[in-house]
Amino acid sequence: MSTTDHDDTTTSRPSFRDTVTAGLAQKALEPVLRAVRDEIASARREISERATSAKAGLLLTGVAVAFALTTLVVLAGFVVALLALVLPVWAAAGITFAVFAIVTAVLLVLGLRGIRRGVPPVPSDTIRSAKDRLTDRS
Numbered sequence: 001m002s003t004t005d006h007d008d009t010t011t012s013r014p015s016f017r018d019t020v021t022a023g024l025a026q027k028a029l030e031p032v033l034r035a036v037r038d039e040i041a042s043a044r045r046e047i048s049e050r051a052t053s054a055k056a057g058l059l060l061t062g063v064a065v066a067f068a069l070t071t072l073v074v075l076a077g078f079v080v081a082l083l084a085l086v087l088p089v090w091a092a093a094g095i096t097f098a099v100f101a102i103v104t105a106v107l108l109v110l111g112l113r114g115i116r117r118g119v120p121p122v123p124s125d126t127i128r129s130a131k132d133r134l135t136d137r138s
Contacts, residue, residue, distance in 0.1 A: 043123035044123075047122075050118040053114060053117045054114070054115055054118025056114050056118075057111050058115060060114055061107075061108065061111030061112065061114075061115065063107070064108050068100065068107070071100055076093075079096040080093050
């Protein structure tokens with residue numbers, strides 16, 4: 001029985017054909033791997049940008065909450081006292097509540113809009129460009 005390259009016997013070093021095949025496969029896959037790495041890096045950058053936008057929205061929402069609490073406690077009493085000079089106390093309190101509720105709602109809407117822009121942090125621009133590249137090559 002003769003020994004050939006197709007033998008199932010294990011040797012300590014690969015055959016010449018295996019080495020050449022591995023080298024060719026590596027060279028063929030190199031551009032694909034580079035493209036995948038570039039797409040992953042682009043996706044990471046885009047997710048980071050979106051997370052920054054969400055952070056700004058969360059900050060605005062926090063400021064809105066702090067503003068609502070602070071103004072309700074400090075200014076409510078002052079405004080109610082001023083309005084109570086010309087209106088009944090219950091009317092003064094109702095008007096004060098309405099004004100503070102409107103300010104709070106506006107700030108909350110702005111904050112939530114900023115959060116929605118960044119969440120979920122999907123790299124849609126990168127996905128779109130990758131799809132475009134794939135369809136251009138087809």
